[in-house]
Amino acid sequence: MTQELTPNLLIVGGTILNPQTGSATPADICIENGTITEIGAKLDRKGKAIYDATDKFISIGWMDMHVHFREPGYEHKETIVTGSRAAAFGGFTAVACMPNTNPPIHTRDVVEFIIERAEKTPVDVYPIACVSKNRAGESLAEMADLAAGGAVAFSDDGSPVQNSGLMRHALEYSSMLNIPIINHEEDLSLGTKGHMHEGEVSTRLGLPGISGLSEEIMIARDILLAEYTGGHVHVAHISTAKGVDQVREAKKRGINITTEVCPHHFAITDALVESSGYHTNTKMHPPLRPQSDIDGIKRGLADGTIDAICTDHAPHASFEKEVEYIAAPFGILGLETAWGLTGRELVSEGVLSVSEAVYKLSIAPREILHLAVPEIKVGQKANLTVFDATTEWVFSANDIKSKSTNTPFVGSKMVGKAWAIYNKGFFVNNG
Amino acid sequence: MEPTTDQNQTGLDHRHLLGLSDFSAREIHLILETARRFRDVLDRPIRRVPTLRGITVVNLFFESSTRTRISFELAEKRLSADTVNFSASGSSVSKGESLKDTAQNIEAMKIDMVVVRHESPGAPHFLTQCVDAVVINAGDGAHEHPTQALLDMLTISDRFGKLNGLNISIIGDILHSRVARSNIHGLLTMGANVTICGPKPLLPVHLDKITGAGKLRITNRLDEALEGCDVAMALRIQMERQGKSLFPSTREYHEQFGIQMHHLQHHKDLVVMHPGPVNRGVELASEVVDHERALILNQVTNGVAVRMSVLYLLSGQTVTE
Numbered sequence: 001m002t003q004e005l006t007p008n009l010l011i012v013g014g015t016i017l018n019p020q021t022g023s024a025t026p027a028d029i030c031i032e033n034g035t036i037t038e039i040g041a042k043l044d045r046k047g048k049a050i051y052d053a054t055d056k057f058i059s060i061g062w063m064d065m066h067v068h069f070r071e072p073g074y075e076h077k078e079t080i081v082t083g084s085r086a087a088a089f090g091g092f093t094a095v096a097c098m099p100n101t102n103p104p105i106h107t108r109d110v111v112e113f114i115i116e117r118a119e120k121t122p123v124d125v126y127p128i129a130c131v132s133k134n135r136a137g138e139s140l141a142e143m144a145d146l147a148a149g150g151a152v153a154f155s156d157d158g159s160p161v162q163n164s165g166l167m168r169h170a171l172e173y174s175s176m177l178n179i180p181i182i183n184h185e186e187d188l189s190l191g192t193k194g195h196m197h198e199g200e201v202s203t204r205l206g207l208p209g210i211s212g213l214s215e216e217i218m219i220a221r222d223i224l225l226a227e228y229t230g231g232h233v234h235v236a237h238i239s240t241a242k243g244v245d246q247v248r249e250a251k252k253r254g255i256n257i258t259t260e261v262c263p264h265h266f267a268i269t270d271a272l273v274e275s276s277g278y279h280t281n282t283k284m285h286p287p288l289r290p291q292s293d294i295d296g297i298k299r300g301l302a303d304g305t306i307d308a309i310c311t312d313h314a315p316h317a318s319f320e321k322e323v324e325y326i327a328a329p330f331g332i333l334g335l336e337t338a339w340g341l342t343g344r345e346l347v348s349e350g351v352l353s354v355s356e357a358v359y360k361l362s363i364a365p366r367e368i369l370h371l372a373v374p375e376i377k378v379g380q381k382a383n384l385t386v387f388d389a390t391t392e393w394v395f396s397a398n399d400i401k402s403k404s405t406n407t408p409f410v411g412s413k414m415v416g417k418a419w420a421i422y423n424k425g426f427f428v429n430n431g
Numbered sequence: 432m433e434p435t436t437d438q439n440q441t442g443l444d445h446r447h448l449l450g451l452s453d454f455s456a457r458e459i460h461l462i463l464e465t466a467r468r469f470r471d472v473l474d475r476p477i478r479r480v481p482t483l484r485g486i487t488v489v490n491l492f493f494e495s496s497t498r499t500r501i502s503f504e505l506a507e508k509r510l511s512a513d514t515v516n517f518s519a520s521g522s523s524v525s526k527g528e529s530l531k532d533t534a535q536n537i538e539a540m541k542i543d544m545v546v547v548r549h550e551s552p553g554a555p556h557f558l559t560q561c562v563d564a565v566v567i568n569a570g571d572g573a574h575e576h577p578t579q580a581l582l583d584m585l586t587i588s589d590r591f592g593k594l595n596g597l598n599i600s601i602i603g604d605i606l607h608s609r610v611a612r613s614n615i616h617g618l619l620t621m622g623a624n625v626t627i628c629g630p631k632p633l634l635p636v637h638l639d640k641i642t643g644a645g646k647l648r649i650t651n652r653l654d655e656a657l658e659g660c661d662v663a664m665a666l667r668i669q670m671e672r673q674g675k676s677l678f679p680s681t682r683e684y685h686e687q688f689g690i691q692m693h694h695l696q697h698h699k700d701l702v703v704m705h706p707g708p709v710n711r712g713v714e715l716a717s718e719v720v721d722h723e724r725a726l727i728l729n730q731v732t733n734g735v736a737v738r739m740s741v742l743y744l745l746s747g748q749t750v751t752e
Contacts, residue, residue, distance in 0.1 A: 200640035204452065206552040206574030206612060211636075277560070278553025324530050324551035326572065 001089060001401065003122060006427035007033045010045060014053030014386060016376055019060070019359035029058065031382045034425035039378060051420065051427070053386050059358050060374040061093025061383040061423050064335060065365035066157075066182075066236060066260060066310035069095070069125065071117065072110065073102025078315040080114065082403040083335070084121035086313065088428040089401040090335040091361075091385045091418025094124040095313075096369060099135065100158040106130035106141045108149035115150050122426030126152040126369065131170045131181060137162050140170060147177045152369045155182035157236055158285075160218055162188055167222065171231025178370060180232040180258070183222055185243070186286070190214035195326055197270040197287040205274055207325065210287050212240040219243045223250040226257050234368055235259035237312050239286035241296020248305040258368045259300075260308040262334060263341035264408075265289065266297045272408065280321045280328035281408040284314065298351045301360070308364040309357070311338045315404035333407040336399055339387060340414025347389050348415050354389045386420040393417060443744050447566040449555050450575035451616040459617055463585050466733065466740035472509060473736060483512035486746055488544040489537050491558075492518045492569070493530075496548050498707060498731065499569050499579075503546050506738035515542070530554060531561045538562040544746065547571070565745045573607050579706055580613035582737040584621060586730045587662055590702060595622035600656040602688060603666030603714060604633045606677075610706045611666060612641075619646055628656035629666075629688060632677040653688050657698055664704045665690055665714040681713045691716040695724060702726055 011029045016039070018025075030038040030048070069083035078086075080097075087095050097114065099105030105114065111127045118125035129151035130141045135158070143154060154174055161167040161183055170181050190213055196202050198209020219235055223246060226233040238244060238259045250257045270288045273279075282288060300306040314331025321328055342361070346352045352360070362385075366373045374383035395409050420429045443458050451459070472480055488507045492500050500516070507514040517537065534545070544565045547555050552574035558566050570576040588594050599618055605611045605627055618625050619642055626648040627638060639647055650656050657663060668684060678684055685691075689712075690703055703715065703725045711717040719725060 198636070200637045203635040203637045204612070204641040206572050206609060208573075277556040319529070322529070322531055324549060324554040324557050326551040327530075 001428065001430050003085070003088065003426060003428045005425050006049060007425050008049060009051055009422065009427055010043060010048040011051045011053050011058060011386070012043070012045065014056050014058040017057040017059045017355060017358060019355050019363055022353070022355040024057070029376070029382070029384070031422065034381055036376065036378055036380050036382050039376070051429070056386050056388050056419055057354070058376070058384055058386050060362050060376060060385070061421055062091050062358070062361040062385050063094035063096070063365040064090070064092045064311050064313065064338065065096045065308055065369060067095045067097050067313040067335065068100065068315065068331070069097040070101060070315060072113065076317050078403045080117040080125060081121055082401070083313070084118065084123040084125065086333070086335040086402040087123045088421050089399070089418070089430055090338050091387050091421060092123065092335060093383050093385060093421050093423035094126065096126040096128050096152055096365070098128050098155060098157040099130045104130050104135050105151070106133055106135065108142070108145045111146055111149035111151050122421060122423050122428050124423065126150070126371070128153045128155050128157070128182065130154065131156045131161055132166060135159055137166060140166070140173060143173055143179070144177060147179055151179070152371065153180050153182050153234065155184070155236065157182060157184045160184045160186045160188065164221060164225065168225050168229060171225055171229040171233065175229060175231040180234040180368060182234040182236050183218070184236050185215045185218040185222065187214045187217045190217065194287070195283060196273050197289050199270060199290055201270045201274050205278070207273070212242060212289065212293065215240050215286055216242045216246065219246050223255055223257060226250070227253070227255045230256065232256040232258070237262050237265065237286055237310070238297070238306065239265045239289050239293060241293045244296045244300035244305055248300065248303070251305065258307045259305070260310040261297055261301065261306050262310060262312045263338050263345070264332060264334065266294050266301070267341045267345050268408065269294065276408070278325045279408065280323065280325055281332055281406050283325065283328050283330055284312070284332050285330035298346070301346060302351050307360065307368060309338065309342060309360045310365065311335050313402070315402050316406050317404055321406045331406070333400065333402050333404065336401055337395055337407065337409045337414065339416050339418050340393070340395060341409070343389050343416025344414060382422045384422040385418060387416065387418045389416040391415070391417040446745070447555070447559055448577050448741055448745060449559070449566065449568050451577045451580055451613045451620070452575070454617070454620065456620050459581070459584065459621060462581055462737065462740050462744060463588060465744060466581070466585055466736040469739040469743070470733070470736040473732070479509055479511060481511045482743055483507070483510035483746055486544065487513040487515070487542045488546060488742065489515045489517060489542045491534070491537070491545055491547045492516070493547070493549045493554070494570070496570070499548065502731070502734040503569060503738050506735050506742055509735065510739055510742060512742065530557065534558050534561045538564055544742065567741060567745065570609050573609050573612070575613045576609040577613045578734070578738050578741060579610050580617040581741070582730055582733040583614055583664065583704060583706070584617055585733045585737055586704065586726050589729065589733070590726065591661065594618065597623045597661045598626065598659055599623050599662045599664065600626040600628055600660045601664045601666065602628045602653065602656055602690070604668055605629055605638065605666070606633045606635050607669065608666050614664065615642060615647065624648070626650060626656050626660070628653060630678050630684070657694055657701065660698065660701055662702050662704060663690055667706060667708065668710060668713050670710065681710070685713050689714060689716060690719050692718050695719060695722060704730060707731070
């Protein structure tokens, strides 16, 4: 993996994929001073730095709208610099980072700190600010000021907005700013002491469970609140089939609701907790669910109920994860394996076309967050991802670019690889 | 007399005892038969054999336990093993040293076997990844408590001469019970018919799925559980759980699910067991605890023998004396 400021670059031999239209057009792309200056067949190569993208697609840069970069406060797990490295390896040129930092992103200065920190990385980092002060779920954070500082959404992620009254007012207030509330959907009274999905496996393992019910009841509440207030609810990391069904019905009724799913929730099941011998890299929130939920998630992806694919990239240091199951923190890495799992589970299986999958990884998150969608067009800043959907490879420990290593996917087969990104004048080559 | 190994028996297929869910009938039978031979040792004037001389066993108890810890310790001493006790309450996080560090530090002092009791399900599995020693699960959260189920099976087969075909009801708080899970696996493997009984909030919703469809009979009525039943195993109710949302009171629990004298009078062959400690007047009426058909003290005696058997079989020693 190399990362260098490369203001001038000629990308040759690739096929430009437009996820909006599904069109795939072979063309070279000439970049000068970070801006696209020419697109066309067989551009003049003389004196130019060349990247050969033969047999690869080029799309607008991808965005992961749900990551935890841990800075400020938990730099031993991840920093904005190391998280951006993981993002670039995964093919992402943009991320939105969650506010469960220390201090949390609940004041404007923290928002601005993160944006400034990300300036010298190849990745655009958009802060998501807290719904409530200190993420305590009691009183609203200064949403307008946070938005003015650059916050693109509000969330108390990691914790749900448990108080229905606060959620109502958060939706009312944020709708004035045209900014979504991203809720971690969980009724804590139905699973606060749980460590994995409540089902056959948790019963055999004796681990306290988190039922799908706790997510579904909260989604039902938020649908009603979104309908009543007109606010925009974005359901974070949806994980159950019934939850997907509820969002589908709500969308049919015209309610302002969107949702996202993480690759681990369609790639692996709760059976892995048992087969791994209680390995703590199988512990995340929401928990791994059974196959019936994966089937529902795939239906929701195919019919468009699920708008975006995100990772919930949640680094934790080894010493924090190498403990007994109930003492381990929730969360796994996601950026490095997102596309390989999407290719393996969705594209190879015919759930989504390459173009549809890329849409959920590029246009959809930016539309949900009301961000400008980059274009591959002469005169535009180059913001690109180079990838294919067919390379089969095995994810290894060397492929982890995050500061932490908490992934259950070392040794797993991946289908499809992100080969390079170009953004902010940086060229990151994963080849 | 020392335990001897038959020519055609090759010992256990497992290196550790983490749970009974994947132990075969042959292995369970071997443990019980070996325990019977060790029980003879317990009746001698000098209750000690040199079987595990030179073997060091550490008892790692992260949860308070009196009888299980004493039972293991006695079993180790009867076998002439060197024993070390480590007790600490709370998880690694509150304790300030991780389970991994604790285990590796103790192992660095050269030990052969670890007996572990921990509040986290899977803690013994985790230990097997941290240390080379043989690990014996002495109870991990609500997962398994295999030596308890083994001593229960030994007690039952002493009484009935068999396990196969017996009707056994496990009554009470299944949700939080490692004893129930180990007994379910062990008893089904040995061919017993198992009925589970308790108030609905204390029965896991997905209980019927854990052993394969249709193998468990589940009821919320004590009279149904006791009909045609050979052995009623009552489980301990944690007193701190009453009055929350799981069940209203121990008074109501005793009315609905407590085994009382009239049950023993009505079911003339029924025997009663309990892993202890008993809450008299809750799971069992006080007179039931003291009744001749209560096998609770037999269970305790068998506990030492079963643990001697497990320690011996897992120690990998062949008897040469």
